[in-house]
Structures are given as structure tokens and as C-alpha cells.
Amino acid sequence: MRKFKLMFCYFSVLALAFTSCSKDETNPTDNSEKATLSFSAIVNDLASKSSNKQSSASDIPECSDAQPAYATVVLSQNGMPVVGTMEAPFRVDLVAGQVFTEETPELELEPGEYSLDHFMVYDADGNLIWVAPAGGTMADFVDAPLPMDISLGAGVKKYVDVSVLCYDDRNVNEYGYLFFDLDTNEGIEFCIFGNYCDETGRHYPAEYSVDVWRYENGTRGSQIYNDHGNNVSLDGNGDYATAPLCFILPDTEGMDEYYFEITLEDSDAYGDVQNRVIRSGVINDDEVRSFFDGDNNLEYYHFRTGCEGEDSVPVFQDPESDAIFYKAIVSELNDSNAKGLAYLKLEDNRLYTTVLASGMEANMLHPQHIHGFEDDSNSVCPPSSADEDGNGFVTLGEGAPFYGPVLLPLTQNDGSFPTANSVGTYTYSQSFTLGEGETISADGIDPLENRVIVLHGMTADLDPNDDQAAEYVATLPVACGQIQEITPFSL
Numbered sequence: 001m002r003k004f005k006l007m008f009c010y011f012s013v014l015a016l017a018f019t020s021c022s023k024d025e026t027n028p029t030d031n032s033e034k035a036t037l038s039f040s041a042i043v044n045d046l047a048s049k050s051s052n053k054q055s056s057a058s059d060i061p062e063c064s065d066a067q068p069a070y071a072t073v074v075l076s077q078n079g080m081p082v083v084g085t086m087e088a089p090f091r092v093d094l095v096a097g098q099v100f101t102e103e104t105p106e107l108e109l110e111p112g113e114y115s116l117d118h119f120m121v122y123d124a125d126g127n128l129i130w131v132a133p134a135g136g137t138m139a140d141f142v143d144a145p146l147p148m149d150i151s152l153g154a155g156v157k158k159y160v161d162v163s164v165l166c167y168d169d170r171n172v173n174e175y176g177y178l179f180f181d182l183d184t185n186e187g188i189e190f191c192i193f194g195n196y197c198d199e200t201g202r203h204y205p206a207e208y209s210v211d212v213w214r215y216e217n218g219t220r221g222s223q224i225y226n227d228h229g230n231n232v233s234l235d236g237n238g239d240y241a242t243a244p245l246c247f248i249l250p251d252t253e254g255m256d257e258y259y260f261e262i263t264l265e266d267s268d269a270y271g272d273v274q275n276r277v278i279r280s281g282v283i284n285d286d287e288v289r290s291f292f293d294g295d296n297n298l299e300y301y302h303f304r305t306g307c308e309g310e311d312s313v314p315v316f317q318d319p320e321s322d323a324i325f326y327k328a329i330v331s332e333l334n335d336s337n338a339k340g341l342a343y344l345k346l347e348d349n350r351l352y353t354t355v356l357a358s359g360m361e362a363n364m365l366h367p368q369h370i371h372g373f374e375d376d377s378n379s380v381c382p383p384s385s386a387d388e389d390g391n392g393f394v395t396l397g398e399g400a401p402f403y404g405p406v407l408l409p410l411t412q413n414d415g416s417f418p419t420a421n422s423v424g425t426y427t428y429s430q431s432f433t434l435g436e437g438e439t440i441s442a443d444g445i446d447p448l449e450n451r452v453i454v455l456h457g458m459t460a461d462l463d464p465n466d467d468q469a470a471e472y473v474a475t476l477p478v479a480c481g482q483i484q485e486i487t488p489f490s491l
Contacts, residue, residue, distance in 0.1 A: 034108045060131055060138055063166035066123035068094055068130070071101065074118035075109075075150075082114065083107060089118050109152060116148040119162050130164035138165060187248040190288045191300035192262065197307035198270055205242045206305065207232045207267035208278070212247060215257035215282045224249065224258070232267045240269035244300040249288060256285045260316060264305060278305045279316035281486065286329070287315055290341055290356045310429070314343045314354060317486060323347035328453050330481035332359070333381070334393050334460070338424075338479040342453045349435050351445065353410055355428040360420040360478065361458055367417045367474055368428070370483075372451035373404040374444075379452045381480035391462055396475045403452045403480065407445060408432065410453075448483050455479040 072089035075082045083106055084090030092101045119132035132146050139145035142163035194206035209229035213220035225247060235241040249258055262279040266272045290313070291299045302312040317325045323345045330340035340357035360366055372379050382402040386394045410428065411417055418426045434445060445451070458478045461470035 034110055059136070060133070060165045060167050061128045062169045064123075064127070064129055066125075066127060066129055067097075068121045069124040070094055071119065071121045073116065076115045076117055076147075077112060082109065084118070086118060089120070111152045111154045114150045114152060116150055116162065117146060119146065119164065121164060130166050132162050132164045141165065186251045188251045188285060188288050189246055189298055190249055190283075190291065191244040191246040191298060192303070193242075193244040193300045194262070194303045194305065195307055196264065196267075196270060196273070196305055199306075201308070203307060204267070204270045205232050205240055206303075207242070207265045207269070208245075209263045209265055210245060210247070211261045211263075212249070213259045214250075215259040220259040229265065232269045240267075246300075249285070251285050257282050258284070258288075262303065262316065277319055279303050279311075280319055281316040281325075283315050286339075287341055290358070310345075310352060310354075313356065313427070314345065314352075321347065324448075325486040326448050326483050327486055328481035328483045330355075330357070330453060330455060330479045331381070332479050333399075333477045334458065336458050336478035338455060338458075340455060340479055340481070342481060342483070344448060344483065346446075346448065349433055350431050351408075351434055352431045353429070355410065355418075355453070355455075356425075357418075357420070357428070357455055357479070358425045360424045360426065360455070361472070362420055362422050362424045364457055364472060365417050365419045365474065366426070366455055366457040366478075368410045368453065368455045369406040370408040370410065370445070370448075370451050371400075371403040371405065371454055372407045372445075376447060376450055378450045379403040380482060381452055381454075382477075391464060393460055393462055394477060395462065396456070396477060399454070399477050399480075403454060407451065449485045451483050453481050453483060 070091050070093045072084070072091050074084040074086055074089050090106060092104050092107065094101050116132075118134070120128055121130040123129055133139045133142060134146035142165065144161065144163060146162075148162065192208075192210065194208055196204050196206040198204070207230060209227045210225060211223065211227060212225040213223045215221065228245065228247070230242050230245040232240050232242045250256060259282050260280060261277050263275060264273055264278045265275055291301065293299050299312075301315055303316070304311060305318075314325075324347075326344040326346070328342040328344075330338075330342055332338050337359040338357065339359055340355055342356075343354040345352040355368060357366070357368075380402050382394050382399040384394065386398045386402060388398055409417075410430065412428070412430060418428045420426045454477050456477055457472070457474045458476050459470050459472045460476055461468075462473065462476075
């Protein structure tokens with residue numbers, strides 16, 4: 001067992017600014033208008049003042065008797081790095097046996113407004129011994145966490161205290177033995193951001209709360225989040241702002257589903273509104289992963305209530321809308337590894353479509369269509385047994401008896417199909433007008449729940465008896481999903 005005590009340390013940032021001649025200058029020919037930063041350390045043990053014994057110290061180093069040897073810093077100005085970067089902070093050495101830094105030309109700066117974004121102290125072996133906290137629970141233990149504004153003016157000497165932390169890690173006397181059998185689980189992150197528009201059409205950052213439940217056997221189960229909300233407040237520029245609201249969702253083996261309700265709240269930004277559920281619906285863990293952007297980044301779901309424009313990736317539905325919502329989970333065909341999600345909204349004479357595809361052949365154009373039968377019989381995705389000629393692939397023609405002819409090509413504004421990027425993904429969004437003389441008649445596309453979406457395009461050798469190399473077949477089906485209506489939730 002461990003008991004953590006926080007050790008607090010304070011660093012002073014010394015800003016020495018020089019103009020042509022100040023009272024403290026000894027060199028009357030020095031015309032420098034730059035300010036010079038140096039750092040000195042004042043160490044205090046304030047552990048006894050901490051009453052929050054449950055705070056996590058996982059990001060704070062353990063206190064030691066090691067002598068500080070150097071610090072790493074990052075300074076920025078107007079959001080642009082000036083000294084060091086977060087990926088490669090600047091190292092400044094301490095004077096041997098002392099607790100202040102050596103003079104270095106990189107910290108000779110023009111007078112102005114700067115931000116200290118990173119500050120860590122190391123011993124001679126490169127072991128981290130003190131950290132200036134930047135947000136999170138540990139920031140509550142200091143008066144001025146990072147980022148910290150520093151104003152450097154010519155002809156002044158300015159000291160800025162930087163608080164740094166370590167923790168005193170001690171063994172607790174033990175009088176019993178506990179054994180734990182861990183049931184490990186993983187979580188995946190999903191984030192939401194929203195805009196609210198008033199009757200004039202002006203945009204504001206929306207203030208909202210979110211409730212989340214597990215969704216099991218067609219109904220919501222245990223609640224994961226209750227009334228989890230954001231806060232809209234004035235930023236440093238006097239503008240109302242908020243950050244995306246994020247959720248850690250349980251991700252177990254197999255498919256996990258989650259039911260969300262987003263409620264619009266009153267805000268200082270736009271005043272009182274009718275507090276009501278503005279988005280609701282079920283998403284699964286694959287849909288959550290569709291927002292992953294590379295190994296470390298994450299896009300957020302962006303809703304717009306009362307505003308022109310559609311939600312980015314409309315995973316949730318507007319219960320106040322008269323529109324009919326549909327979704328298709330698009331699964332691979334022909335061992336392509338392709339998959340996707342499709343969302344459709346039928347409102348008046350407009351059909352709004354969104355397709356997220358991954359595992360597609362990179363840098364290639366991929367046709368995509370809504371398929372269906374003219375007699376409105378139900379379309380299905382073809383099984384592998386549809387491969388009549390035995391070449392190992394279900395071609396467009398072999399799949400047609402199962403899903404029918406093309407009813408609507410899902411093209412872009414210029415009439416072209418989307419092209420996958422270098423990692424084989426693309427996001428497609430388009431709307432179509434339905435009616436006489438338009439792209440397709442309303443009678444021709446309905447009933448959407450009897451249609452499928454098919455994605456095409458893969459390099460393949462369709463004739464194993466031919467010595468020619470495999471080639472890209474734009475018409476070859478690579479993924480298919482049946483469109484299903486999303487019924488309103490009355491849970």
C-alpha cells in the first residue's frame with residue numbers, strides 16, 4: 001500500500017529587460033531592447049497543507065534528494081512556439097551546485113507577452129524530479145498552474161513564480177494481506193461539441209447536458225453518465241467559448257451499444273431557452289471508432305440545433321424533426337477488409353446521405369450506390385455462394401439478384417465518386433432532391449428500409465486462368481449494408 005504526500009516547490013522566473021541605458025546598467029553602450037529570462041528555485045515543503053488525499057499523483061514525480069541539474073521549458077507567443085516545442089522542449093542548465101540557471105542566448109527575447117507552457121526539472125542523470133502542473137487535478141494544488149502568462153517589458157526586472165510539484169511516496173505499515181482478482185476492461189473515448197442558433201440565426205456555443213446508458217436487447221440498461229454537462233464562459237478575449245465534452249465508454253468483447261440523450265440548457269451566452277432533448281439515439285463501438293483520427297487524435301461529433309447545416313456525421317437523431325432517419329452498417333464483401341457506416345435522413349423532398357468508409361483501397365476512386373428492386377421487394381447483401389463462376393469473387397452482376405439494380409448513385413457535387421485517402425478511408429456527405437424531373441423520384445427510392453448500400457472498387461484477378469496481373473476493378477463490390485429505419489425512442 002502507498003500513501004502519497006505532495007511536495008510543492010516554487011521556481012522564480014527572472015525577466016531582465018534592457019533598453020538603451022537603465023539605472024542598473026553598467027555598460028552605457030548596450031542598446032539591447034531584448035529581455036533575458038533566467039530561472040531560480042525556491043523549495044518549500046507544503047505537503048501538510050494538502051487535505052486531498054485521494055488525488056492522483058501518477059503524472060507527478062516522486063520526491064528525491066537528487067540535485068537539480070537542468071530544466072526544460074517551452075515558451076510561446078500568440079500560440080506559436082518561441083523557445084522549444086511541446087515535442088522538443090528547450091533545455092537550460094542550472095549553475096553547478098546552485099538552483100538558478102545559466103545564462104543562455106536562447107532566452108534573450110524581445111519584450112512582449114509570452115506564455116510559459118511547459119516547465120520540468122531534472123537531475124544530472126535525466127531523472128524527472130519536479131513538474132509544473134498544467135491542468136487536471138494536480139493543478140488545484142498550486143496557485144498558478146500552466147500555461148502561465150509572462151509580460152516582458154524593456155527596462156524592468158520582473159519575477160514570476162512557477163509552482164512545481166513532487167510527491168513523497170512512503171510505505172504504510174501493513175497488518176493484513178489483501179488479494180485482488182482484476183477484471184480488466186478497456187474504454188474508448190467519444191466527444192461532443194454543439195452550436196445553438198437563436199431566431200436570428202446567430203451561432204453560439206451550446207450549453208448542454210448528456211445522459212448515457214448501456215443499450216441492451218432493444219432497450220437502455222444501466223446508466224453510465226447522468227447529467228454530464230459542459231460550461232460556456234467568457235474566454236480571455238471576452239468571447240463565449242467551451243471545450244468538447246468527452247466520455248469514456250466501456251468497450252468489451254463483441255459489439256457494445258450506448259444510448260445517448262443530449263439536453264439543451266440555458267446559458268449566459270444566449271440566455272434562457274426551453275430545456276429539452278435535442279438529440280438522442282444509439283451508437284455502437286464501431287461508430288465511436290469512426291471518429292478516431294490516426295493513432296492519437298479524435299474528431300468530435302458536432303451538432304447544430306436551430307442552425308442551418310447538418311450535424312457532422314449524424315449519428316444521433318433530432319426528436320423534434322419530422323424527418324425519417326435511417327442507418328446501414330456496411331460490412332465487407334469479397335474479403336476486402338472494407339467496412340463503413342451510412343446515415344440517411346429523408347425530410348420532405350430531400351434525402352441527406354453520409355457515408356464513412358474504411359479499409360478501402362487507398363488513393364482510388366470508389367463507386368457507391370443505393371440498390372433496390374422496382375417492385376419494392378427486400379434487397380439483401382449477397383452471400384459468398386453467389387459466386388457462380390467460382391473465381392472467388394462475387395461480381396456486380398452476380399450480386400444483382402440479391403440487391404437489385406442501381407437506384408441512386410451516391411456521387412459528389414461534380415458527379416464523381418469519392419476517392420479514398422492514403423490510409424483507405426473517406427467521408428462522404430451529400431443531399432439529393434427527390435421528385436419529378438429530379439435525380440430520382442420519391443416513389444423510386446422509397447421504401448428505403450428495403451434497399452441496400454453497396455461500395456465498390458478493389459484490385460483483383462477475376463480470371464485465375466489468365467496470366468495477366470490483377471487489375472483495379474471499379475465495379476467489384478467490396479462492402480454492403482442493408483438500410484434500416486431508426487425508430488423514435490420512447491424509453
